[in-house]
Each structure stands twice: as C-alpha cells, then as structure tokens.
Amino acid sequence: MAENLCLDCQKPLMGRFDKKFCNDVCRNNYNNQQNRDTNNLVRNVNGILRKNRRVLQKLVPEDKRKVKKLTLDVAGFNFEYFTNTYKTKTGQTYFFCYDYGYLPLDNDFFLLVHRNN
Numbered sequence: 001m002a003e004n005l006c007l008d009c010q011k012p013l014m015g016r017f018d019k020k021f022c023n024d025v026c027r028n029n030y031n032n033q034q035n036r037d038t039n040n041l042v043r044n045v046n047g048i049l050r051k052n053r054r055v056l057q058k059l060v061p062e063d064k065r066k067v068k069k070l071t072l073d074v075a076g077f078n079f080e081y082f083t084n085t086y087k088t089k090t091g092q093t094y095f096f097c098y099d100y101g102y103l104p105l106d107n108d109f110f111l112l113v114h115r116n117n
C-alpha cells in the first residue's frame, strides 16, 4: 500500500485513510492554486478568442471579404480557437469567433464574414 501524501505539501499523512490534506491550510493552498490555474487558462483562451475577433474585424470592413490564409497568419490569427461553428445545408462549415467568422475555401483562401443580427 503506497503511503498517502498531502496533495499540497506532499508530506505523509497520518490518520484516516481517505485524508487528502494535513490540515485546512494545506487544503486552502491547494484549492487556491487549482483556481489560479483554471483562471489563467480561461484568461489565456479568452485572450486568443478576442484577438482572433479583432483580426477578423479589421479584415472585414463590409459584411464579407475573401482573403488568403497568409493574411490571417501574418495578422496572428490562431485557427485552433473559435467560439462556435455553423454548418450550412450544403455541408460547408463556418468557424466563428463571436460575431465574426470564416469559411475555408480552396487554394488557401478564406471567406471572412460578419454576422449581423
């Protein structure tokens, strides 16, 4: 049977088998750290999404525009992050960052769109 260690300070735990922390201080430390990590992750992803939206916003002065992939790359667009997708009846999938989106076209072109409600 492996020794039970405190999840926060890694010291061996005494007493009850299902104990996870030495005491409330260790428990609070651990939970605060977990929350910080989660908050950082959320903040980073939000930042990327906001930047993606800014890039699209700058490139779409009207309601739609065709650009090369290079244009998006140079502007720092991150294709791994989007808020939602929209599939048309013809099977094309638009990727949206909030109200701005793009549709991948042939030959590394993209159709950028702005969704007005």
Ligand SMILES: [Zn+2]
Pocket (backbone or CB within 6 Å): 006, 007, 008, 009, 010, 011, 021, 022, 023, 026
């Ligand atoms: Zn501890």
